[in-house]
Amino acid sequence: MASWQDAYRTLSWRVSPAEPDAGRYPTAYVPDALLVPQVPGAEDELAALRSLAEARGWVLEADGVVEFTPPPRGAPSMQDLTRAGLPRGAGPSGVTRLRVARAPGTPADTPDAHVLLRALREQRGKGVVGLDHVLAIGPVTSTNPVTSTNPVTSTNPVTSTNPVTSTNPVTSTNPVTSYLVPGAGGKQPVAVLAPPPPRPSGRGRPVTVAVLDTGCAPHPWLDGVVTRPDLDGSPIGLLGGIDAEREPDDGTPLDGLAEPAAGHGTFIAGLVRQLAPGADVLAIRVCQGDGLVDEFTLVGTLADLVAHQHRGHPVDVVNLSLSYTHESDDDQVYSEGLYAVLQLLRAQGTTVVASAGNAGTSRPHYPAAFATRTAKHVAPLVSVGARNPNGTVAAFSNDGPWVTAHVVGASLVSTHPRVNTAYEPLVRSGGRETIDPDDYGSGFACWSGTSFAAPIVAARVAAHLKPTRTRAERIKGAAAALRAARRQF
Numbered sequence: 001m002a003s004w005q006d007a008y009r010t011l012s013w014r015v016s017p018a019e020p021d022a023g024r025y026p027t028a029y030v031p032d033a034l035l036v037p038q039v040p041g042a043e044d045e046l047a048a049l050r051s052l053a054e055a056r057g058w059v060l061e062a063d064g065v066v067e068f069t070p071p072p073r074g075a076p077s078m079q080d081l082t083r084a085g086l087p088r089g090a091g092p093s094g095v096t097r098l099r100v101a102r103a104p105g106t107p108a109d110t111p112d113a114h115v116l117l118r119a120l121r122e123q124r125g126k127g128v129v130g131l132d133h134v135l136a137i138g139p140v141t142s143t144n145p146v147t148s149t150n151p152v153t154s155t156n157p158v159t160s161t162n163p164v165t166s167t168n169p170v171t172s173t174n175p176v177t178s179y180l181v182p183g184a185g186g187k188q189p190v191a192v193l194a195p196p197p198p199r200p201s202g203r204g205r206p207v208t209v210a211v212l213d214t215g216c217a218p219h220p221w222l223d224g225v226v227t228r229p230d231l232d233g234s235p236i237g238l239l240g241g242i243d244a245e246r247e248p249d250d251g252t253p254l255d256g257l258a259e260p261a262a263g264h265g266t267f268i269a270g271l272v273r274q275l276a277p278g279a280d281v282l283a284i285r286v287c288q289g290d291g292l293v294d295e296f297t298l299v300g301t302l303a304d305l306v307a308h309q310h311r312g313h314p315v316d317v318v319n320l321s322l323s324y325t326h327e328s329d330d331d332q333v334y335s336e337g338l339y340a341v342l343q344l345l346r347a348q349g350t351t352v353v354a355s356a357g358n359a360g361t362s363r364p365h366y367p368a369a370f371a372t373r374t375a376k377h378v379a380p381l382v383s384v385g386a387r388n389p390n391g392t393v394a395a396f397s398n399d400g401p402w403v404t405a406h407v408v409g410a411s412l413v414s415t416h417p418r419v420n421t422a423y424e425p426l427v428r429s430g431g432r433e434t435i436d437p438d439d440y441g442s443g444f445a446c447w448s449g450t451s452f453a454a455p456i457v458a459a460r461v462a463a464h465l466k467p468t469r470t471r472a473e474r475i476k477g478a479a480a481a482l483r484a485a486r487r488q489f
């Protein structure tokens with residue numbers, strides 16, 4: 001069993017205070033990290049940041065660099081790929097993460113990246129330095145750090161009710177959390193009788209869909225379909241920590257219950273399997289069972305995927321069922337590193353599909369909201385909201401002009417790791433029992449979220465794609481595949 005230190009070594013986060021009058025809103029961020037896109041002029045901003053840190057008894061230490069593979073031959077330059085969002089009209093060649101630490105021997109407050117960044121923006125106005133935002137993968141659960149309460153208590157069986165008998169969806173007052181209730185879209189085991197869709201034995205390379213998520217469990221529908229890509233002999237994505245698809249209860253093992261995002265990646269892989277049976281799924285672990293990943297880790301993983309593709313391994317579609325919100329009205333300029341790496345993928349011919357999030361808000365969530373930026377000569381970026389099974393828009397789905405597609409995302413059925421955690425049947429008597437609410441021995445579940453709407457778009461695009469070789473063909477083919485897929489939404 002992993003210790004609690006192992007579980008919490010992964011990612012600590014803080015939520016910034018809301019100051020609507022000052023144009024600032026809550027966001028979840030890594031408390032002691034800042035991201036600096038490598039662009040001309042960033043040095044000035046960095047020098048100002050260092051003196052602001054010094055005045056508070058803090059120092060800035062370099063803590064990791066992501067270098068981008070430059071745009072492929074014939075593609076627009078990095079500057080052209082990103083300039084719409086950048087104040088200085090240049091594209092980043094990478095992203096540096098800085099740690100804010102206490103200066104040795106100096107009495108000082110606990111470092112807070114948001115405090116420092118606010119001071120910087122007050123002094124210099126719009127810049128390029130940003131928070132290391134925390135993204136939440138989004139089934140309708142409590143994993144969104146901005147809207148949820150403390151994750152330490154949210155899954156506690158002592159304080160949460162039994163999922164079978166918890167709030168009645170008819171009488172409950174919160175339309176978003178009604179989707180947590182089994183029978184109303186909430187997660188529950190189901191039995192599937194249909195056989196797995198047959199894999200077409202086509203010639204040529206298969207279409208590939210990369211899923212950056214919790215990973216993927218072994219499963220009869222997925223074995224031989226799902227692989228994890230390597231870069232220079234090392235798997236892309238998270239290496240350490242706890243694999244939530246294999247050990248669903250390991251983050252908070254004493255409660256006996258699965259982590260909120262356990263099963264998420266396997267469920268997504270199964271949706272792709274259902275709609276694009278010929279596609280290969282690249283399952284890339286970026287988070288553990290808490291469903292949280294920091295922006296720097298995500299940018300680094302996407303940059304590895306760009307490099308992987310640059311070395312001759314095509315990635316046709318990338319599915320991102322994760323999102324965060326910005327702290328500022330000037331938001332888009334502060335995610336230039338993430339935008340740039342997505343643009344690099346799109347310039348290679350990869351379609352990017354991102355979920356809109358489940359907070360029932362019109363506040364833009366990223367990376368989905370990048371869909372509103374005009375981008376020429378690249379493959380599409382689609383942001384996806386969720387519909388109910390009857391076609392109406394789901395109450396939990398975020399929405400707004402930045403959501404560019406809606407497909408069903410509530411009460412879907414897909415593959416789930418075959419695990420059983422601590423809830424018990426209500427009645428067990430004489431060899432008979434009621435349904436065990438968290439026994440997924442059948443290998444299938446019903447679940448809801450824009451997380452699951454996004455892979456439906458990803459899979460439908462993949463199903464219409466014809467694998468092509470050149471960059472220009474791939475970009476043209478991606479746009480045509482999306483047009484064909486839209487007719488099925």
Ligand SMILES: [Ca+2]
Pocket residue numbers: 155248249250251252253254255256257258259
């Ligand atoms: Ca647990």
Ligand SMILES: [Ca+2]
Pocket residue numbers: 420421422423424425436437438439
């Ligand atoms: Ca159980």
